[in-house]
Amino acid sequence: MTDPRFQQAGVAATTYPCGGCGARLEFAPGSTGMQCPYCGYRQEITAGDRQIREIPFGELAGLARKPVGSIGKYVFACQRCAARTETNETASLCQFCGAPLVIDPAASGQLVPEGVLPFQFDRAAVSTHLKKWTASRRFAPNALKKVTTAESTKSTYLPHWTYDSQTESFYTGQRGEYYYVNETYYENGQRKTRRVRRTRWYPAQGQVARSFDDVLVPASTQIAPAEVDKLAPWPLPDAQPYQPEFLAGHFALRYDLEPETGFEEAKRRMAPVIENDCERDIGGDTQKVHSVDTRHHDVSFKLMLLPVWVASYVYQGKTWQILVNGRTGEIHGERPWSKVKIAVAVVIALIVVAAIVYFAVTSGHSSTSGGHHSGTHH
Known part of the structure; x- marks a missing residue:
C-alpha cells in the first residue's frame, strides 16, 4: 500500500x-x-512558441520542484x-x-522537460528490427522470438539530463621520450646484440580548456543506465520543444535522479576526455597524468525525453530485456543461452571431428596397403 x-x-x-x-x-x-x-x-x-532552452545551473535552486523521494x-x-x-x-x-x-x-512536482525526441519507428518497424536481431543470436532459445510480438514491446520516453560546461583543467604529469640502446645477450651459447627501447621521463604541468555540449546522463534508474548508454548516439538536433502531444499513446518515465546528482555523473563522463586533452598537451612519445584539477564555468542543463522501445519476456523465471533506439534502430539487450542447442552443437561438432579422424585414418591405411601391393607386383 x-x-x-x-x-x-x-x-x-x-x-x-x-x-x-x-x-x-x-x-x-x-x-x-x-x-x-x-x-x-x-x-x-x-508548433507553439516554446523553444528548447539551456537552464543556467545557478538558477536550479530557485526552480519550483519537489524532492524526488517525496513524490x-x-x-x-x-x-x-x-x-x-x-x-x-x-x-x-x-x-x-x-x-x-x-x-x-x-x-x-518535477521540472518540465525542455525537449522531446519523437519516435521515428512504429510498432511494425520495430518488430522487423527485432526479428533480424533475434535471428542473428546464435544458440538462443526459441523463447527469444517472443520479443517480436506486439504485446511484448512498449514505446517509452526515457528522461535524460544534458549538461553544457566550459572547463579549465590544471594538470601535473610526466612526458616520456623514447631512446634506444644496444643490449648484449646470449642464446644457445652465442653472443648476440639487439636494439632495446628505453624511456626518459621529464616533469610536465600545464593547463587545457574544453567546451562540453549536451553531455547526456540517464535520469531514470528503472532501466539500467549502462544499458541505455549503449543506444547512443542520439540525434539531439532533431529534438522538438516539449509538447504533451508527442507523448500521447506512449509511455514516459519520470526522472528519479536529481539534476545535481546527474551533474556529478556528467563530470565523471567528462573526465576521460579532459585527461586525453592533458596527454596531448604534454606531448612526447608517451605520457603519465598524475593529477587533474578541473573548474567548471557557465554550466547549464536541461531535461530531455528520448524514445526507446522496450521489449521484455520471461525465460526460466527471469525477465530479459531488449532496448531499441526509437530514432536510429540501434538494438542492445540481454539474451539467454539455450543449453540444449549448445549441447546439440557440441555433439554435432564431436561427430564431425570423429568422422574426419575416421576417414583420415581409413585413407592412411588404404594408401599404405596400396603402396605395399604396388611394390610386390614390381
Whole structure:
C-alpha cells in the first residue's frame, strides 16, 4: 500500500479526442502529428512558441520542484471513462479503457522537460528490427522470438539530463621520450646484440580548456543506465520543444535522479576526455597524468525525453530485456543461452571431428596397403 504521506493527489490527464470517430488520438511515430488508431483520422501537432532552452545551473535552486523521494504515485483521472489510474509514469494508458494519458507537467512536482525526441519507428518497424536481431543470436532459445510480438514491446520516453560546461583543467604529469640502446645477450651459447627501447621521463604541468555540449546522463534508474548508454548516439538536433502531444499513446518515465546528482555523473563522463586533452598537451612519445584539477564555468542543463522501445519476456523465471533506439534502430539487450542447442552443437561438432579422424585414418591405411601391393607386383 502506498504511504498516504507520499500519495500524489489526483491529476488531470490530457487526452486528445479524434475529430473523426470520437476515440483518442495518439502520436504517430515518424510523423509530425497524431493519428486515430481506429479510423485513421490525422491531426498535425501545431508548433507553439516554446523553444528548447539551456537552464543556467545557478538558477536550479530557485526552480519550483519537489524532492524526488517525496513524490508518490500519480493518480490519473481519465477524461474518457472517468477511471483513476495509479502510476509512476508521466505518460501512460488508462488501465480500463486504454485511452492515452499524459500528465500536465506543471502538476508533476518535477521540472518540465525542455525537449522531446519523437519516435521515428512504429510498432511494425520495430518488430522487423527485432526479428533480424533475434535471428542473428546464435544458440538462443526459441523463447527469444517472443520479443517480436506486439504485446511484448512498449514505446517509452526515457528522461535524460544534458549538461553544457566550459572547463579549465590544471594538470601535473610526466612526458616520456623514447631512446634506444644496444643490449648484449646470449642464446644457445652465442653472443648476440639487439636494439632495446628505453624511456626518459621529464616533469610536465600545464593547463587545457574544453567546451562540453549536451553531455547526456540517464535520469531514470528503472532501466539500467549502462544499458541505455549503449543506444547512443542520439540525434539531439532533431529534438522538438516539449509538447504533451508527442507523448500521447506512449509511455514516459519520470526522472528519479536529481539534476545535481546527474551533474556529478556528467563530470565523471567528462573526465576521460579532459585527461586525453592533458596527454596531448604534454606531448612526447608517451605520457603519465598524475593529477587533474578541473573548474567548471557557465554550466547549464536541461531535461530531455528520448524514445526507446522496450521489449521484455520471461525465460526460466527471469525477465530479459531488449532496448531499441526509437530514432536510429540501434538494438542492445540481454539474451539467454539455450543449453540444449549448445549441447546439440557440441555433439554435432564431436561427430564431425570423429568422422574426419575416421576417414583420415581409413585413407592412411588404404594408401599404405596400396603402396605395399604396388611394390610386390614390381
